[in-house]
Amino acid sequence: MTRRQFTAAFGTLPALAFGEEAAPVTVRGKLTQDPGQDPVILSEGRRIRLEGDEQTSGVLRDDRLKDIDFEVIGHWDGTDKLKILPIHKRAMYVHQNGKRLFVTYWCAVCSIRTYTPGVCWCCQDQTALDLKEKLDN
């Protein structure tokens, strides 16, 4: 096939035809953590399984967020599973009192902010859940 024929045949197809990722979708619902099961979000009567990178999974399994009004951004992987965008894309939010809040973790001793639960890398204390309206750093 020549370049001219190729362009004629495929030039007007949308980019998706070449395997590029679709625009991410936003799902909001109740973050549900049943023992021994992957975290799910209950949204409009559907149970959607949530997957993500290691730090994202840490947030999804944080029991301080159990049953919270939660929002995730990601890509469908099948009809009932959502792959959440990487942690640096800031793809998880908590809705509280009409506000959309970033999920962060804070060590008050060292003034260090992280984005997944665990111990502070500096003092090794447990970090506190700190839901933030804006990220200041």
Ligand SMILES: [Zn+2]
């Ligand atoms: Zn610390």
